[in-house]
Amino acid sequence: MIAVFGLIVGVLAGIFLEPTVPEALQPYLPIAVVAALDAVFGGLRAYLDGIFDDKVFVVSFVSNVLIAGLIVYLGDQLGVGGQLSTGVIVVLGIRIFSNVAAIRRHVFHA
């Protein structure tokens, strides 16, 4: 319950406070969102598995976002930023899909 509340507050704050993202960090925003989504779905699946741990969730969320951003930053410096972001999105996308599939099995027992 408190998680849903926090999410709603966060979305509202993001939309209405319009925090300015520094120009240098703007290219990494989409990657950060995908990485965060992966962590969130992983946490949701663990919750449905009955093994959720908020410390693990916090650490995995932060490290996911940071590592994804770091990989893309490295790619940008090496001139392969576009290809590396594609790779990161593919990997994270596959993880999200399989997590969602597990969640679906939990919810619908199918």
Next chain:
Amino acid sequence: MTLEPSQSPAGGPTTRPYDDLLTQILAGAVDQDYVVAAQRRGDGGERSGGTPAFVVVVALFGILLGVSALKADQDRPVQAAERAQLVDQIHSRQARLDAMHNSLTTLQDDVTRRQAVLSSTLADEASLGDRLSALAVGAGTVAVTGPGVSVTVDDAPDSGSVPDGVIRDSDLQLLVNGLWEAGAEGVAIDGHRVTSLTSIRYAGRAITVDYRSLTPPYVVDAIGNPDTLPGRLLQSDGGKVWVELHTNLGIRFDIETSQSLTLPAYPNHRLIHARVMGGRP
């Protein structure tokens, strides 16, 4: 990254060393950390989110979502404007290309037309040049060289006692006219070119050609066909008169053909008549 075969603590799928990347990604989709943490706690239960850090992270996620959505929404009009601008540019460039194609076609037509004009002008020039050189021979404006006949005439040997034995200006005029009639292209008397404006007069005791006094014998050169020129000369009125002069009065009248005669140009050319080509006279 080491890929040692390790049994998953929760009895989950085994990660084998030879699994390819996609299989690993699919198998490891659930964070093993949750499983490990649960094992460490030993109860296998869950520690539900309620700590401040968890709430902060969830709120952070919300902010990320919100900001991304907002940014994507803000970027959309800019991208649309850029796209519209590009489309406009494409259209304007295409219009320019079409205009250039049209202009190219027009210019090619123009070139074709001008080439036609040029070739007809060149043809005109060539024919006019031919005509000019043909006329120049007759008008005596240029020196000419070619085969012809050389007619040598002289007073009768006993001209002192026979006054009729002296060649008169009219005799020479008859001879020159006879040569023209016989088809001569150019005539000269003693090296003086004879044109349609040349005068042959009797002045004092000598014949003058263009006011230059000549003394007998006179040599009349005529350029023309050496095969036909002598015969036609003798058939002409002038030729008949000269045959009579020769037989009756003993005046010398020798016709020699020559393969190469050179007549000088008429020296005193004056422009008497002119008009603009194709214009008003």
